[in-house]
Amino acid sequence: MTQQPHDKFAKQFLEELLSPFGEVKTNREVTDETRFVDVLFSPTPTSAVDVETLGLLGRIAVLNTTLLEPFRNQPSRTEVRSCLQKLFTVIADAQRLANREHTTIAENDLARLWILAPSASIALLKAFEAKLDLDNWMSGVYFLPEGVRAAIVAINKLPRTPDTLWFRLLGRGKVQIQAVSELVALPPENLVRRNVLEMVYRWRISVMTQTDLTEDDQELIMNLTEAYQEARAQAVQEGQRQVVENLLRFRFGSVDEELSRVVDNLLQLTPEEFTPLCLELSREDLLARFNSHQ
Structure with missing residues (x-):
């Protein structure tokens, strides 16, 4: 299956951040018509405390089985529906397994989908009735109706705080450039900083060998240049x-x-x-x- 540079980077990035805290599967095939979940994460029982270092990403990850679907551009309605199909298939698979084992899965333990978008227009949010929950969550996190178990994270609407840094690194334009500067400014002894910089270093070297980069790919490389230079130094x-x-x-x-x-x-x-x-x-x-x- 062909992967675009941003798709590959986002999956490697999320895997790098989440792997210490549970099981991460990228390109996870689900049944039904063959589909692949970009990142499927299952937290370990002991991950709840340490994963706080990942801020909003950590809070999302420890809730339950998590589907993460990152996009380089705002997803279309068709792409959102495709992500929802993957979610419903994962949930159906889990419920079939529970039935075979004569157990039940509580509603709150069912998988949840998080669509990571650099932006989300009013029209897109309205089409899926996605709304903020500012009493419990920060701005930029839009929840679809409760029974759907999905949310759209509009990265450009997230507050510029340490808790959102790892998501903003997957943003676009000035949002991503600012996040890279914040990453580089973290203390050198910060282990997550070190690991992410090493990953950016390896990723950028591999991508630069490709000859068919799009303008989006070139923008991503330019935005990550500061992190790459820091990693090289x-x-x-x-x-x-x-x-x-x-x-x-x-x-x-x-x-x-x-x-x-x-x-x-x-x-x-x-x-x-x-x-x-x-x-x-x-x-x-x-x-x-x-x-x-x-």
Whole structure:
């Protein structure tokens, strides 16, 4: 099945964020006429606390089995109906399994569909009677009638807060560019930041080899450039750290806590500058020279 660059990126992105907290299946085939759910997530019992780091995405994911259908452009009515068909098939499959096992599924435990759209026009929302629930949810999240168990997330209408960052990274134009800047500004020790940057780095390299990119694909690549450049700089820094640590291990057998502090200072130098220092200075001279810079 052919995947467009944004489709591939969105699935890999959501899988990267959600996999620590439960089972993620991308391109999950459902019965009936063959259809594929972009991302099907089933939370683990212990995921409810840790998944809070994902903000709105985490809140959505732990509710129940979750179908996530990201779109690069506003979906058409036909595309929304196709997503609803997938949802109803997943629910029907779950209910058939429960019947075979002589169990029941509570209404609140049934799967729910979340359509992730960069925008949603008034006409589209009206066509499916999708409405806000500001008493319980933030702006930008529009719920279809209760029995349908579906919602449209209009990414451009989400508030610009840390809780919505991971969705806004799937937006368009200025929304996505702003989200990339916020991602890069997160503390370097933030594990999710690190993992997402690595994923963007790998994804962008693979996509740049393609020759049939559309204007939408090119826009996506441009919007993610800052994140890509940050990931590349991070990779270079980590590569240089590994070189320095290997040089110190070669000289002194190991890199203990004292030498680890020296590594950070050596990384402020160019490879041409730090290489002879690591190979020529004694341990005592290295500690004396660089500890004085603390």
